[in-house]
Amino acid sequence: MSSDDLRMKRKIQKLGSSTLAVTLPAEWAREQGLEKGDELVVQRDESSGSLLVVPDTPAETEATATIDVASLDPESVRRAILAQYVLGRQLIEVESDGPIGPPIFEAITETERRLMGLGVVEEGIDTVAIRCSVDPGDFELPTLMDRLWRTEATMRSEAVEALLSSDTDLAERAIGRQRQVEKLFYLFLRLVFTTYRNPRLNESVGLETGFPLIGYRSVAQDVVLMAGAARDLADDVIDAGGVALDAETQELLTEVATALEDAATATRQAVTNPTTTATSEGREALATFASHADRAQEHLESARPEPLLALQRILLALRRSADHAEDSLDVATHFAFHSTGAVETNGV
Known part of the structure; x- marks a missing residue:
């Protein structure tokens, strides 16, 4: 398919005193089985910068x-x-x-x-x-997102506890949850793409018209990446045959893990209820995590506890998880600005 098939210019025409119209590409209309009198659904994206046009009833x-x-x-x-x-x-x-x-x-x-x-x-x-x-009406996207969040949080919690208690069986259990995370993610993507092509499904999947599907798809991807970081942490525990931590190292890593949980929770709340207050709290939680992670890194460099290489990889996995949470918080910040009207644009 050439670029000309994907991008076509159409001239705006005036019908009557106040109505503007554009024609539809004939080939696209034939592919969709459209005829005169058929209805189309026109929906703005979340930034109101473009329009999505789809048949009222998608082609079989x-x-x-x-x-x-x-x-x-x-x-x-x-x-x-x-x-x-x-x-x-x-x-x-x-x-x-x-x-x-x-x-x-x-x-x-x-x-x-x-x-x-x-x-x-x-x-x-x-x-x-x-x-x-699976039918789009069988699941609601907000509920599915919540299940994805909770599954990742459980997986991360088990991986951290496996580290702190030197429990390789628990690390294996955490790894086993990754398949469920992937199942939920791919189902989420299926519903997102189906709803994006057919905006009339918004209500059936528990959304209002104009729900920022692309942004939430990005958040879901971040959750999967956080689960991948938890998987890496659990793998390191297993590869080391369990990690026997000294008291100071265990205390510092516990603080890091607790701060990460607080940051993940704050990010989740900011995405669910995007306000400037919620996103600010998320930023503060991430800053607290970074402070604890830096302290743990300084300890590893000075005290050099064993197994040092495994502990450095574990701390890196926790930092990666926080980075993905920060990416989701960026999406929440975008939502908050648009929902409060904090951003105004003027034509040039």
Whole structure:
């Protein structure tokens, strides 16, 4: 597809005394099955800078996707199925010009297990049909985001406790939660993309029109990255066979972990209720975390407790988690400015 197919200029026309109109690209209208008299949904994005135009009833062809795996390796098959799931396909048909080999079939079934609501409904020698049973009305995005936050927080808490108590079994439990984080994230993305293409779904997923979907998608990505940092922390505990901390090191790392929990909680509250007060509290919590992390770093450099390398990696993982929380707080700050009218723009 060329850039000309994606970007087309349209001249504004005046209809009557006060109505402005633009024409629709004929090819796009044909692809959507639109005819004279059909209705479109027009929605502004969260910054009111652009408009989204979609058919009132999306074309049925968007519900089905076909993946030809004849020339794909297993990892490419996984990515292709994941992409179609996120895009909201209800039926994904996997086809090949010959028998589907065990590595490709294993990639199909492994991806099916990673995604919520996805299941193989038909299997042949050269075809596999996968259906998604998730309907946008089955979940509300704010509730799903809350589940994602809580799962990451539990995972991080278990990883930290595994460190402080030298419990490798608890570290393994924390690692096991990462798959649930990914399931929730990909389901969240599926609902975001489905709702973005069909704004009439806003109410069914628990949103008001104009909900800042792109910003919340960014926050969800930050939560997944925080879960990845918790995974790295737990891996370090396991690799070290448990970490026996001296009293001072344990006290300093406990302070760092507590400050990170406070910062994550403040960030979550700022995203949920974006006000300038909430975002300021989030900044203060992050500053407190940075102070404790710096103190812990100074201790590691001066006292050099063992296992030093593992402890440095652990502290780095905690800092990375705070960095991702700060990215989410930036999104909350954007929300707060727009919701309070703190930012005004004038045409030049």
